Amino acid sequence: MLKKQKINGIHWIDGVGLSDKDIVKTLEKYKIHELDLEACLEGNQRARVDKYDDYTFVVYHYPKYNRATKVYELNEFNMFLSKDFLITFREFPFSRINKVFENYGEKKVSGESKKLKISTGYILYEITQAMLEKMFNMIKNIKLDIKNLEKKVFEKGNSSLVKEIMIKKRNIVVLKHMFKPQVALLKQLEHIVNELYAGEMEVYFEDLEDKLDQILSDIDILAEYIDSVEDAFKAMIDIKTNFVLKVLAIFSAFLLPLTLITSFYGMNIELPTWTTPDFVYILLLGSVAIMFMVYLFLKKTGKF
Numbered sequence: 001m002l003k004k005q006k007i008n009g010i011h012w013i014d015g016v017g018l019s020d021k022d023i024v025k026t027l028e029k030y031k032i033h034e035l036d037l038e039a040c041l042e043g044n045q046r047a048r049v050d051k052y053d054d055y056t057f058v059v060y061h062y063p064k065y066n067r068a069t070k071v072y073e074l075n076e077f078n079m080f081l082s083k084d085f086l087i088t089f090r091e092f093p094f095s096r097i098n099k100v101f102e103n104y105g106e107k108k109v110s111g112e113s114k115k116l117k118i119s120t121g122y123i124l125y126e127i128t129q130a131m132l133e134k135m136f137n138m139i140k141n142i143k144l145d146i147k148n149l150e151k152k153v154f155e156k157g158n159s160s161l162v163k164e165i166m167i168k169k170r171n172i173v174v175l176k177h178m179f180k181p182q183v184a185l186l187k188q189l190e191h192i193v194n195e196l197y198a199g200e201m202e203v204y205f206e207d208l209e210d211k212l213d214q215i216l217s218d219i220d221i222l223a224e225y226i227d228s229v230e231d232a233f234k235a236m237i238d239i240k241t242n243f244v245l246k247v248l249a250i251f252s253a254f255l256l257p258l259t260l261i262t263s264f265y266g267m268n269i270e271l272p273t274w275t276t277p278d279f280v281y282i283l284l285l286g287s288v289a290i291m292f293m294v295y296l297f298l299k300k301t302g303k304f
Contacts, residue, residue, distance in 0.1 A: 002026065007104050008118050011085040014101055016093050023089060030055070030087070032080060040078045040089060047181045049188045055082040056192050058124075058185075061178045062131050063138065064092045072171050074178070077131075079124070083196060086120040088127065096130035121193040125204045128186075132211045135179075139218045142171065146225050153233045165230050172223050179216055186212055257290040 002022065003014045013026060020041050027037060036057040039045045050057040060077035075094070080087040088097070104123070149164055190205035 003101060005101070005105055009084070010118060010120055010123070012101070012104070012120075012123060013085070013087045014097070015087075015089045017091055018089060026087070027080070030080065030085065033057075036080075043076055043091070044074065045076065045078075047185045049185055049192065051192050055080050055085075056189075057081075058189060060128070060131070060185075061182065062094075062135070063175060063178060065138070070167050072174050072178075079127075081120055081124060081193075083120060086123055094131070094134075096134055097127055100126050100130055119197055119200075121197050121201045122204070124189075124193070125201065125208065128208050129211070132208065132215065135215050136211075136218075139215065139222065142168070142222055143225070146222065146229060150229050150232070153229060153236060159237070161233060165226065165233060168226050169223075169230070172219060172226060176216070176219050176223065179212065179219065183209070183212060183216070253294055254291050257294065258287050 001016045002018060005012055015023065015026060018026070023040060024037070027040075031054060033050075033052060036050060039057075039059070045059045047061050048057075048059050058077075058079040058081060060079065062075050062077065063072035064075040065071075066073050075090060075092045078089040090097075100123070104118075146168060149161070149168065152161055152164075186205065186209050190202065190209070193201045193205060
């Protein structure tokens with residue numbers, strides 16, 4: 001899907017899930033460097049800012065949640081920025097950016113845009129802010145998921161939770177690796193935009209840097225949280241395993257005297273008193289007495 005609009009002489013082109021052919025056709029009149037065009041077509045680029053005389057090429061990375069697999073996928077944003085145009089490409093839809101695009105369309109229709117000082121730098125700020133604000137909601141949801149997972153650990157504590165814990169850990173690692181490189185990217189982008197607009201955008205991009213720092217701090221807290229949940233899960237599994245081993249050991253301890261007696265009297269030889277009619281009762285009572293003594297011993301030593 002390709003959308004275009006012109007606001008106060010600024011061209012904004014927004015493309016979602018475009019084919020290579022559509023991307024090439026969209027960029028052909030803007031004198032885009034062939035390496036940037038290649039990067040845009042190939043995708044999966046590192047977060048970066050490349051400055052040229054006529055434009056700046058920006059690659060952002062933001063997560064897209066896959067509900068089927070419950071993992072975060074890479075949603076790459078490729079942007080071409082100059083004073084006269086802003087071109088944005090991304091693989092997946094993003095409702096908040098659509099809202100920003102629609103808001104500028106409404107301002108244009110109402111005539112409000114003529115009263116405002118609109119620039120590509122400010123539009124870029126709004127796009128970046130929308131993506132970062134979305135991240136705060138995403139982090140809030142992850143925290144809630146981990147809380148629910150923590151409850152399951154203490155309520156169930158079974159091995160089926162291993163997959164859930166591993167998915168959460170993987171997602172947090174993905175988010176950390178996705179956003180950490182963008183700290184330097186934002187600082188570099190702030191410098192470029194300030195040069196382009198004589199320092200007018202400095203305050204706005206400092207605000208973005210603060211939000212990104214907060215996001216990274218929250219991600220670190222989530223990493224510690226899921227680690228503590230994993231430790232609790234391992235402890236619960238160890239406790240259950242030890243309990244099972246304890247029961248088996250006690251059961252074996254009770255059976256040991258009986259095993260000894262039956263193996264002794266199971267030999268095919270004549271033994272003392274084995275022909276006595278009442279001996280079987282004596283044997284049973286003796287076995288019960290031995291088991292009772294084993295029980296008292298285990299009780300006294302705290303093993304039972």
